[in-house]
Amino acid sequence: MTERSRTVLGTCHHDCPDSCGWVVTVEGERAVKLRGNPDHPYSRGELCPKVNRFLDRVYSPDRVLTPLRRVGAKGEGRFEPTTWDDALATIAVEWSGRIARHGGETLLGYHSAGTQGLIQMTSLDRRLFAVLGASRLDATICGSTARVGVELTNGTGLGPDPLDIVHSRFIILWGTNTRLTNRHLWPFIEQARSQGATVVVIDPLRTITADSADWFVQPLPGTDAALVLGLAHVLIRDGLVDEGWVRDHTVGYEALTERVRAWDPVRAAAHCGVAAEEIERLARAYGSARPALIRTLIGAEHHEHGAELLRTMACLPALVGAWRDAGGGLIRSSGTWTEEALLDTVLPAGAGTWDTRRINMGRIGAALTDPALAPPITALYVWNANPAVTAPNAGLVQAGLAREDLFTVVHEQFLTDTARYADLVLPATTQLEHLDVVPAWGHLYLGWNEPAIAPLGEARSNTEVFRSLATALGRTEAWLHDSDEELIAQKLDLDHPRLATITVEGLRREGFQRLDVASPLVPYAEGGFPTPSGKVELASPRLAELGLDPLPGYTPAVEGPEGDAALRARFPLQLLTPKTHPAFLNSTYSASPRHAPPGGPFVELDPVDAAARGVAEGDEVIVANDRGRLRLRARLTGRVRPGVVAIPFGWWDHQHAGRYGANALTSDRLADAGGGIAFSDTLVEVRRA
Numbered sequence: 001m002t003e004r005s006r007t008v009l010g011t012c013h014h015d016c017p018d019s020c021g022w023v024v025t026v027e028g029e030r031a032v033k034l035r036g037n038p039d040h041p042y043s044r045g046e047l048c049p050k051v052n053r054f055l056d057r058v059y060s061p062d063r064v065l066t067p068l069r070r071v072g073a074k075g076e077g078r079f080e081p082t083t084w085d086d087a088l089a090t091i092a093v094e095w096s097g098r099i100a101r102h103g104g105e106t107l108l109g110y111h112s113a114g115t116q117g118l119i120q121m122t123s124l125d126r127r128l129f130a131v132l133g134a135s136r137l138d139a140t141i142c143g144s145t146a147r148v149g150v151e152l153t154n155g156t157g158l159g160p161d162p163l164d165i166v167h168s169r170f171i172i173l174w175g176t177n178t179r180l181t182n183r184h185l186w187p188f189i190e191q192a193r194s195q196g197a198t199v200v201v202i203d204p205l206r207t208i209t210a211d212s213a214d215w216f217v218q219p220l221p222g223t224d225a226a227l228v229l230g231l232a233h234v235l236i237r238d239g240l241v242d243e244g245w246v247r248d249h250t251v252g253y254e255a256l257t258e259r260v261r262a263w264d265p266v267r268a269a270a271h272c273g274v275a276a277e278e279i280e281r282l283a284r285a286y287g288s289a290r291p292a293l294i295r296t297l298i299g300a301e302h303h304e305h306g307a308e309l310l311r312t313m314a315c316l317p318a319l320v321g322a323w324r325d326a327g328g329g330l331i332r333s334s335g336t337w338t339e340e341a342l343l344d345t346v347l348p349a350g351a352g353t354w355d356t357r358r359i360n361m362g363r364i365g366a367a368l369t370d371p372a373l374a375p376p377i378t379a380l381y382v383w384n385a386n387p388a389v390t391a392p393n394a395g396l397v398q399a400g401l402a403r404e405d406l407f408t409v410v411h412e413q414f415l416t417d418t419a420r421y422a423d424l425v426l427p428a429t430t431q432l433e434h435l436d437v438v439p440a441w442g443h444l445y446l447g448w449n450e451p452a453i454a455p456l457g458e459a460r461s462n463t464e465v466f467r468s469l470a471t472a473l474g475r476t477e478a479w480l481h482d483s484d485e486e487l488i489a490q491k492l493d494l495d496h497p498r499l500a501t502i503t504v505e506g507l508r509r510e511g512f513q514r515l516d517v518a519s520p521l522v523p524y525a526e527g528g529f530p531t532p533s534g535k536v537e538l539a540s541p542r543l544a545e546l547g548l549d550p551l552p553g554y555t556p557a558v559e560g561p562e563g564d565a566a567l568r569a570r571f572p573l574q575l576l577t578p579k580t581h582p583a584f585l586n587s588t589y590s591a592s593p594r595h596a597p598p599g600g601p602f603v604e605l606d607p608v609d610a611a612a613r614g615v616a617e618g619d620e621v622i623v624a625n626d627r628g629r630l631r632l633r634a635r636l637t638g639r640v641r642p643g644v645v646a647i648p649f650g651w652w653d654h655q656h657a658g659r660y661g662a663n664a665l666t667s668d669r670l671a672d673a674g675g676g677i678a679f680s681d682t683l684v685e686v687r688r689a
C-alpha cells in the first residue's frame with residue numbers, strides 16, 4: 001500500500017445467499033482494488049465471477065450519474081440531463097396532484113432486493129409511503145411461498161446453520177443450483193463429501209451442480225410432491241421411520257401413513273417421471289443415512305403448488321428424525337434467524353398505521369393494466385429492481401409501463417429496460433458509496449458495509465433520496481429525515497438474545513459478526529416446533545380449519561405436464577427460466593459485455609423434441625405461447641428431458657432478436673400460498689423460425 005491508500009471493509013449487497021465480505025483498497029478518492037475478505041468465515045476471501053469486476057461496474061461509463069428527464073417515447077430510452085432540484089420538484093407536483101385526485105393508493109413504490117442491506121433495501125421508503133397513504137407492495141417474488149409452505153408443517157422457517165452441512169452424510173440439493181447460485185456453500189459440501197457424504201441433486205435440469213453430484217434425479221417440473229409422497233411411502237413401508245421421534249414430535253402420523261399408502265413408487269413415478277426403482281433406492285438411502293439434510297432455495301417454489309410442495313417436502317426430515325442431528329433437517333433461507341432479531345421501524349408510535357391495499361409485485365403487469373383497479377396506479381416509484389425484465393408476463397408489464405398517464409420514476413445505477421420507461425431516472429449509488437448492514441440468507445453473519453468512496457457524480461443512496469423526497473414534499477417529521485446511522489440503530493434489536501454479542505462498533509471494526517446462536521445449531525433435536533401443537537404437523541389442523549386438505553398432497557399444475565389438456569395440445573412443452581449464467585445476478589450484469597457469454601440467449605431442447613420439430617443445433621426457432629413470442633437459437637445440450645425446454649433468465653430485451661426476454665413467456669399466476677409466482681409452470685411450443 002502506498003501512503004495515500006487505505007482499506008475499507010464492506011459486504012456484498014446482492015440478492016444472493018452468500019453475502020460475502022470484501023475489502024476495498026482506496027487511493028485518494030478512488031477505489032482501486034476490491035477483493036474477498038480472507039477473514040470472513042463463510043466466503044473465506046472469495047467473491048464470484050459477477051463481483052470480481054465490481055469496480056468496472058462502479059466506474060462504468062454507462063452509469064447514470066445525473067438525474068435524467070425523458071425526451072423520447074416511453075421505452076425508447078431517450079433522456080436529457082436535469083438537476084436534482086428540478087427532478088424532486090417535478091415529483092412533488094406530480095405525486096401531490098395525483099394523490100389529491102385519486103387518493104394516496106394511486107402511488108406505488110416497487111422494489112426488490114437490488115441491494116438487500118438493512119437500510120438501503122427498504123427503510124425510510126416505508127415511512128414516506130405510509131404517510132402518503134400509498135399502496136403497499138407485497139414483496140413476495142422470492143422466498144415467501146417456500147417459507148409459508150415449510151411453516152405449515154414446522155411452524156417456522158428456521159433450520160440448521162448452512163455451515164453445519166459439513167456434518168451431513170446425505171445431502172439432497174432439492175431445486176437449487178448451489179454451485180451457481182450459492183457457490184460459497186459448495187466448499188463446505190465438498191468437505192462433507194470428503195468425510196463420506198453423498199450429494200444428491202433433484203432438478204428437472206441437469207445443472208452444473210447436477211454435474212458435480214453423486215446422484216442426479218430428474219423429475220418433471222412441478223411434480224416433486226408426487227416424488228415426496230412416493231418416498232414417504234417407502235420410508236413407512238420399509239420401517240425406515242424414526243418411530244420414537246415421530247411419536248414424540250409430530251402429529252398426524254397415522255393419517256399420513258394412510259395417505260401415502262396409495263402412493264407406491266409406481267404411482268409416484270407415473271406423475272413425476274422418476275423411475276419407481278429410483279424412488280425406492282432414494283428413499284432407502286435417505287432413510288438409512290445420518291445426518292441427512294435437505295437443502296432447498298427458490299427453484300422449487302416458483303410453481304402453482306409451490307407451498308404444497310414445500311409443506312410436503314418438510315415432512316421427510318420429521319419422518320426419519322433428521323432434526324436430531326447436527327447437519328440434519330431442512331434448510332431453505334436462513335434469513336429468518338436474522339429477521340427475527342430486527343425491529344419493525346415503519347412508523348414511530350403514535351404516527352398512525354399503514355393499512356392501505358396491497359399490490360403483489362409478481363402481478364405488477366396485471367395491476368398496471370387492470371381498467372377496474374380503483375384507484376388506478378398513476379404514480380410508480382421503482383428502486384432496487386428491474387421489473388421490465390424480472391417480473392413475469394413481461395409483455396403485460398411493459399404495456400403497463402408504457403401507459404401515457406402513468407408517472408414513473410426509476411432510481412437506478414444503469415439505464416435498465418425498466419428505466420427506459422421512466423419519466424425521470426434518478427442516479428443511485430453503488431455499495432461502495434453508501435453505508436449499510438447486510439443480513440444474509442445463506443449464513444448467520446451480519447456484514448458491515450462502510451462506504452469506501454464518495455458518491456460518484458450526483459448519485460444518491462436510496463435513503464438519501466427518500467430524505468430528499470420528504471423535503472420536496474414539505475414533510476418535516478424528524479423520522480422521515482433520520483440519518484443512516486440512526487436507521488441502523490433503530491433496526492437492530494440489540495436487546496435480542498441473538499444480537500447479544502453484536503455491536504455496531506464491533507461490526508464496523510471486524511466487518512462481520514455472527515449471530516449469537518449455538519454452533520452447531522440443532523434447534524429442534526428435542527422437538528419444540530412453534531406450531532400450535534408444538535410438533536411437526538404432518539397433518540395440519542390449521543389447514544383443516546381453513547377447509548383445506550390437512551395432509552401433504554400433490555396437485556398437478558394447470559399449466560404443467562398433467563395440466564389443462566386443451567392448453568397442452570397447443571403448447572406441449574414446459575418452460576423453465578432459471579439462473580444459468582455464473583456472471584449474471586438476476587438481470588444485473590447481463591448488459592455488461594464482459595459478463596455476458598458470447599452468442600446471447602438461447603433455448604435448450606431435448607434432441608427428441610427438436611427432431612420432432614425439424615430443429616437442429618444452432619437453428620433459429622420461435623418459442624411462443626399466448627403471452628409472448630421469442631426468437632432464439634436452439635441448443636441441444638442434453639440438459640433437459642423430453643417435454644421440457646429452458647431459457648436462461650436475466651438477459652435484457654435488446655439482447656434478444658424480438659422485443660422481449662424470457663419473462664415474455666412466463667406465467668404470472670399466483671402460487672397456492674405466500675404470494676409467490678408460478679414462473680416455472682409455463683407451457684410453450686417451439687418451431688423453426
Ligand SMILES: Nc1nc2c(c(=O)[nH]1)N[C@H]1C(S)=C(S)[C@@H](COP(=O)(O)OP(=O)(O)OC[C@H]3O[C@@H](n4cnc5c(=O)[nH]c(N)nc54)[C@H](O)[C@@H]3O)O[C@H]1N2
Binds near residue numbers: 181207221586
Ligand atoms: N449466479 C447467480 N447467482 C444467484 C442468482 C443469479 O441470478 N445468478 N440469483 C439469486 C437469487 S435472487 C436467488 S432467489 C437464488 C436462487 O437460487 P436457486 O433456487 O438455486 O436458483 P433457481 O435458478 O431459481 O432455481 C434452482 C433450480 O430449480 C430448478 N427447478 C425448477 N422447477 C423445479 C421443480 O419443479 N422441481 C425441482 N426439484 N427443481 C426445480 C431449476 O431447474 C433450477 O436449476 O440465487 C441467487 N444467486
Ligand SMILES: Nc1nc2c(c(=O)[nH]1)N[C@H]1C(S)=C(S)[C@@H](COP(=O)(O)OP(=O)(O)OC[C@H]3O[C@@H](n4cnc5c(=O)[nH]c(N)nc54)[C@H](O)[C@@H]3O)O[C@H]1N2
Binds near residue numbers: 115383411577662
Ligand atoms: N423468469 C424468471 N424470472 C425471475 C426469476 C427466475 O428465476 N426466472 N427469479 C426471480 C427472483 S428469485 C428474483 S429475486 C427477482 C429479481 O428481480 P430484480 O430484483 O428486479 O432483479 P435484479 O436484476 O437483481 O435488479 C436489481 C436492480 O437494482 C439495481 N440496484 C442495485 N443496487 C441498488 C441501489 O443501491 N439502489 C437502487 N436504487 N438500485 C440498485 C440494480 O442496478 C438492478 O437493476 O427476479 C425474479 N424473476
Ligand code: SF4
Binds near residue numbers: 018020050184
Ligand atoms: S454476488 Fe453472491 S457470491 Fe458474488 S460476491 Fe456477492 S454475495 Fe458473494
Ligand SMILES: [Mo]
Binds near residue numbers: 015141142298
Ligand atoms: Mo431471488
